[in-house]
Structure formats: C-alpha cells, structure tokens
Amino acid sequence: AAPAVNSPEKVVQNVCAACHGADGNSVITANPKLAGQHPEYLLKQLTNFKDGTRANAVMSGMASALSQEDMEGVAKYFSSQSIKLAKAKENGKGSLGEKIYRGGIAATKTPACAACHGVTGAGLPKQFPRLAGQHTEYTVQQLRTFRTGERANAPMMATIAAKMSDAEMQAVADYIQGL
Ligand code: HEM
Ligand code: HEM
Incomplete structure (x- = not known):
C-alpha cells in the first residue's frame, strides 16, 4: 500500500x-x-x-x-489565507517609521524598505516577503536576529539591520504592523 x-x-x-x-x-x-x-x-x-x-x-x-x-x-x-490587519501603534503620516519605510535613512545609507517590500508592504513576487500587517514584536525580533547573524539566510537584510538602531527598528516595525 x-x-x-x-x-x-x-x-x-x-x-x-x-x-x-x-x-x-x-x-x-x-x-x-x-x-x-x-x-x-x-x-x-x-x-x-x-x-x-x-x-x-x-x-x-x-x-x-x-x-x-x-x-x-x-x-x-x-x-491562500487572508491576513487580518491590525492597527499600528505609530502610523501617522510623517512618523519616523513611515520615513524609514518609504525613504530609508540617509545618514546611514539605509535603503527604503519599500524598494524591496513594496509601497503597500505586499512584498514582491517570490522571495521578497509581505510585511504589511505583521506583529510589531515579531518584526523587531527578526531585525535583531538579522543583526546578530542568528538569522543568516538573507545577506541583504543583515547589511540593512546592521545599520539600524533599536529605536529605528521599533519605529519601522510599528509602521509595518499598521500598513
Ligand atoms: C526579509 C524588514 C529592506 C530584502 C525581511 C524581513 C523583515 C524585513 C522583517 C523578514 C520577514 C519575515 O520574517 O516574515 C525590512 C525593513 C527594511 C527592509 C524594515 C528597511 C529598513 C529591504 C531591502 C531589501 C530587502 C531594501 C532588498 C534589497 C529582503 C529579502 C527578505 C527580507 C530578500 C527575505 C529574506 C529571506 O529569504 O529569509 N525584511 N526589510 N529588505 N527582506 Fe527586508
Ligand atoms: C516561524 C511555519 C509550527 C512557532 C515560522 C515561519 C514559518 C513557519 C514559515 C517563518 C515565517 C516568516 O518568516 O515570516 C510553521 C509551520 C508549522 C509551524 C508550517 C507546522 C508544521 C509552529 C509551532 C510553533 C511555531 C507549533 C510553536 C511551538 C514559530 C515561531 C516562529 C515561527 C516562534 C518565529 C521564529 C523566529 O523568530 O525566527 N513558522 N510553523 N511554529 N514559528 Fe512556525
């Protein structure tokens, strides 16, 4: 059988x-x-x-x-399941999180997240994940593990996370949760 x-x-x-x-x-x-x-x-x-x-x-x-x-x-x-969106803690226009997501951080040459994850956070087909609606806590945790190297499956993200402060990670993750 x-x-x-x-x-x-x-x-x-x-x-x-x-x-x-x-x-x-x-x-x-x-x-x-x-x-x-x-x-x-x-x-x-x-x-x-x-x-x-x-x-x-x-x-x-x-x-x-x-x-x-x-x-x-x-x-x-x-x-194939539908994501349930949550309210952002900090999603106002002009918030630090929005600035980082859409424009990056000029001083540290950090690229805009939107370039790879899309303006709406839906990601790009295949290997660029959807971020919109994800839990703030989880997103912050991923940015930290990219920075420490515990998550070593994404060289691009390691370079980006290495330049980000804890406050910047928190701000962009809050924005992403509400996208
Ligand atoms: C993955 C955040 C910019 C390419 C991720 C993940 C997060 C994230 C949280 C993991 C998603 C999950 O675990 O579900 C961000 C933020 C950015 C940013 C906050 C801006 C500061 C970029 C840029 C690129 C990029 C500019 C392209 C050059 C990728 C790729 C993955 C990824 C390819 C998938 C990694 C894998 O296969 O494991 N990003 N990202 N990201 N990001 Fe970004
Ligand atoms: C992360 C799938 C069972 C806890 C993930 C991710 C996938 C996944 C694909 C990465 C998501 C992303 O990058 O956005 C699955 C599947 C499961 C399963 C298919 C069943 C076969 C579980 C169970 C637990 C769990 C039972 C709890 C006991 C977690 C946690 C993470 C995670 C904590 C985040 C890991 C990290 O911080 O890197 N899971 N999962 N999962 N899963 Fe699961």
Whole structure:
C-alpha cells in the first residue's frame, strides 16, 4: 500500500495552528502571521530552518518533521489565507517609521524598505516577503536576529539591520504592523 499522505489542512490543524492560528493569523505577537505570505518565501523559510541557516530551536524541530511535499502543501495553504490587519501603534503620516519605510535613512545609507517590500508592504513576487500587517514584536525580533547573524539566510537584510538602531527598528516595525 502507498504511504498515507497527510493533507496540508491536517498538518496545519495538528501541528501549526497552536502557534500560528488555523488560518495563519497568529494571536501570539512573537509568532509570525503566515496568512497571505508568498508560498515561495514560506517554503524557503522552512528549508532554511531545516538546513540551519535560520536558527530557531522550535521551528527547526517543526521543519525537520516535515517532508518536502508537506512543506509545499502547508506553504500553499497559508499563502491562500487572508491576513487580518491590525492597527499600528505609530502610523501617522510623517512618523519616523513611515520615513524609514518609504525613504530609508540617509545618514546611514539605509535603503527604503519599500524598494524591496513594496509601497503597500505586499512584498514582491517570490522571495521578497509581505510585511504589511505583521506583529510589531515579531518584526523587531527578526531585525535583531538579522543583526546578530542568528538569522543568516538573507545577506541583504543583515547589511540593512546592521545599520539600524533599536529605536529605528521599533519605529519601522510599528509602521509595518499598521500598513
Ligand atoms: C516561524 C511555519 C509550527 C512557532 C515560522 C515561519 C514559518 C513557519 C514559515 C517563518 C515565517 C516568516 O518568516 O515570516 C510553521 C509551520 C508549522 C509551524 C508550517 C507546522 C508544521 C509552529 C509551532 C510553533 C511555531 C507549533 C510553536 C511551538 C514559530 C515561531 C516562529 C515561527 C516562534 C518565529 C521564529 C523566529 O523568530 O525566527 N513558522 N510553523 N511554529 N514559528 Fe512556525
Ligand atoms: C526579509 C524588514 C529592506 C530584502 C525581511 C524581513 C523583515 C524585513 C522583517 C523578514 C520577514 C519575515 O520574517 O516574515 C525590512 C525593513 C527594511 C527592509 C524594515 C528597511 C529598513 C529591504 C531591502 C531589501 C530587502 C531594501 C532588498 C534589497 C529582503 C529579502 C527578505 C527580507 C530578500 C527575505 C529574506 C529571506 O529569504 O529569509 N525584511 N526589510 N529588505 N527582506 Fe527586508
């Protein structure tokens, strides 16, 4: 008999939902929302948790337990869900976060986030992830792990994060949550 294949819905329900929500809208702000994210990006992250270029004790265990087929299935599943947007803590026109997102930081030659993640934060197809609506806490955490090198799967982001202060990270993450 052929081996039993888990449907993506079953894998999500049994394994991922507790931390990311059944529809990919996690309520725990340290855990990323996965809803509406590009499937190619999600698949790359799962691959990187497996190969260790993105270090995270919890997720490397999760990814290791998934077959290539499972990973492709759950990536497709989460990408087809709709993201629920949240209100930004700081999203007013002219806020520091908006300035960084749209224009970068001239003094440190930090590029505008919008160049790669889109003006609306929807990302660009494939490997440039959607950022809009993501939890502030999670985004700040990623910028920090790009800076420390714990997340070593994105050389471009490491260069950018290395130039940013904690206050700049917080401001742009607040803006992104409300985008
Ligand atoms: C991050 C998928 C289960 C906690 C991620 C990311 C993906 C993912 C794709 C990266 C998202 C991004 O870069 O925007 C999955 C799938 C799961 C699963 C497909 C089920 C098979 C879980 C569970 C937990 C968890 C059960 C909690 C026990 C986290 C945390 C992060 C994360 C804390 C952020 C890691 C970091 O800071 O780098 N997950 N996840 N996940 N997931 Fe999961
Ligand atoms: C990933 C923020 C500028 C290219 C990410 C992630 C965050 C982020 C939070 C991880 C998303 C997640 O885990 O779900 C920012 C901010 C920027 C900025 C705040 C401006 C200060 C840029 C620019 C580029 C870029 C200018 C292109 C030159 C990428 C790529 C990834 C990424 C390719 C995916 C990395 C991977 O495959 O793991 N960015 N970004 N970003 N960013 Fe940026």
